[in-house]
Amino acid sequence: MKSQLKTGMLLCGGILGGSAAAQTEQPNILLVLSDDQSAFAVGCYGNGDIVTPNLDRFASEGVRFNRAYATSPQSVPSRASIMTGRSPVAVNMTRFNVTLARRFRAFPEYLREKGYYTGVAGRGYHLDGAVSGRVGRIKEVEQYYIDHGYKTFPERLDTCMIVADARKGACHGQINDQFRTFMARRDKDKPFFLQLSYSDPHHPYDAPKLHDPASLTLPEFYPDTQAVREYLAAYYDEIHRLDSDFGEVLQYLDDHGLAENTIVIFMGDNGGAQFMAKGTLYENGIKVPLLIRWPERIPAAVTDAVVSNVDLAATCLSAAGLPVPAEMEGENLLPLLTEGAEPEERYVYSVRSCHATNSLPEDTSVFDQMRCIVGERYKLIYNLLPGQPWVPVDFAKTEMFRELARMNESGQLAPRFGKLYFSPTRPMFELYDLETDPHEQRNLADDPALRSVRDDLILKLTYKMIEDEDFATLPHPKIYERRENLQ
Template sequence: MIRFVTLFALVLLHFTALAQAKKSRQPNIILIVSDDHSAPFLGCYGYPEIKTPNIDKLAAEGIIFKKAYTTAPQCVLSRAAIMTGRNTLDIQMTRFSAPLDASVTSYPELLRKGGYHTGILGRSFHLDGNRRVPETVAVLEKYNLETFKNRVDYLKASGNRDTIFQQYTEFLDQAPKGKPFFVQVGYSDPHRLFNAKNFEPDPAKISVPAHWPDTKLLREDFAAYLGEIQRLDSDVGRVLEDLKKRGLDQNTLVVFIGDNGGALLRGKGTLYDLGIHVPLIIRYPGLIKAGQTSDALVSGIDIAPTFLSVAGLPVPKEITGQNLAPAFSNPQFAGHDHIFAVRGAHGQGLPTNSSNFDLGRTIFNKKYKLIYNAIWQIPYHPVDFAGQPFWLDLKQKHAEGTLAEPFDKLLFADRRQMFELYDEEKDPFETNNLAGKPEAKQIEHELKSRLQEWMIVNRDYLPLPIAP
């Protein structure tokens, strides 16, 4: 009997040691999130007039995903999907100021249960509701809707660059030795207002996207946006350098991603490319060969299952994202067949224009993109820059009839088309709408059918795109 007990104890000790060894091999995870950051505005994404050496180095040491898209062109909706691995309809997060319901599990909670020390810091993570309106605050407190203090070990928010770095170092200092950690480091750049004066490139020497009117004031505004990204790069450099000094860089998965597209013409708040196409870079020495580029079709819902898989943890069945880890070693990894994204209410304003309130859906693959504007009668109204000099100048030119016709139609049409269809290969700026044209009838119907299925399965409240 004594021999049996001794043998059992040795076996138990062996499996305990194996479990501890597995835990020790779990990588640390750092998610760096920029705010309102469209692809391709980084040096490593091929934009020549921007200097982002730290992010470029991160990309050179890992893998760049060229076709990464968020599930919405707005921070709350997009971040909710990233945080849960589920689309915004599925988790009922299409209203901008909504808190994530306690019944919906976030991946930091799963990492925490799997042995991780977890934290969220820096720029507001946007998923506990909004405290700007007293009546809203009363509801949040009455029903205990602010849940993230219970979901992670460390939770602090700040928009100040130095404070963000202090929070980051404080989190690492507090992380238990021998225990893996996860931390989300959020930045405000390049969100408006643009104030990175010391980082701005020369407005006269930058390349303006071809579907924008090339005016002096627009160049100045765009240069200010690029300056914000260059300032962000210096902050990312501080985080990565500190990680290296601590000797943690070799066993840490570092991910850089934008939460949604920039507040630029036909960007944030729209389902066009600049609204949902974001940079995504992943570095993990030993697992990811340096200098890789992937053309896989990637969605924001893919972050959660990737983190869980790399951590050696099970992925719950309700998570609909794909694990991106196969792309680390397989250049043929294709990602999704199709990506879906939604546009919901924005901010806390009343529905006075399409900036505050717009409802739309999109589906696309690598070749074609369909946009469904449910409130098509409302004209385009920019998010976050309606009062900026460059936009007021464009409005004046429109009123005077001096704005070139192609730009005038894109920006100031009295109403939009209910459906827009674009050939993404031939028309990357999405200016030639093929919807309703005989030559595009088949692909338009195919995309509408797939969108219809997705909307039905996810209990969408919008009218379906194919009428009886």
């Protein structure tokens, strides 16, 4: 699966290499994050069922990344990587009720030091202690965070505006109101950076109905029931609402003459609350939409390069003409974006850890431990709790999923779906050939012909976990050799 850049127009020469960056007017940077959106859920990614005209048009004007991965299938760890350019494990952000420690700097801080007006707006930015509803004695814990200096983002940025829960009905409009407030409040003599975080398409789904459940083409790993169709249609409805809100933001930039010198990045923070998605390390859990537009600086293109959300920090700093701190592990994507530079072979990593809960963990929806490594062709998943069954995040208690459970118990559910979603255990290692099996339906970890591939990925993952000082047990290949000798 060789990386390639398919370009609709050519750019003569690089624009931000070396000293040229410092001579270029610093661009505004608008980072737009959707909440729980898998890459498959956008029209420009080949989905003919979903209605996303603004995202599709935006993609045609910039670069669409076909293989962009999140460092976690969960919001808090993923967004920590976006802000720091580092693994969520390396910055101790693998659980929800934790704040980003002062010793770990967010890349907007570097922009602010060099003259940018910076801010976050929209749904809670997930980095300053997502406490509410997730621990006992909420008020006391919130106050402890404040009294002891754990909440740091109001000091790191010029403006912090939060919609604590914008998932109900018309409340979603508050996010674009905050965008306009930021734009009015900012220092007009400075370039700006803003992370604008939408709540859509996070579960529960409450957007106006638009998509017809009966007309949808279900992914091959979706059981075909009326309830499943309605659930997927409702997810698409959420994304259509998000698309409309995003269109308003783009129109604002056009109307105020800001579009030309504003880098707009649209990305999903992690996969949606769907099958084989959020809370898992399968493609729909960690492969997300990534679209980047910078008029007249970045040619319209589509790329299959393997990239990660950990790359955004280095890319934004480089676009602003700033050096990338040594501790940041992400790649600067500007050579790829501006020149179509062929990237070297790349491996990216993702982590599944604790999830939001207001009680002790009862199942793997709220407490699971997984790690994975993704290359150009193969992916390896390491399950640290193989003896525990998978339980979906956010929709385990829906009537849709309960119906599937009843069907499985009564023998009405096709065996392959029973194995996928109701197996009492999971394998320790999963190996997938993403070229021949993009939906990850055939685990090749036990295939003798791919033993060297499997062991090489296990070793690379081991090295990464060592570098990050990961708290999880290392997945050394000897684990597998011992298991095989016992068979």
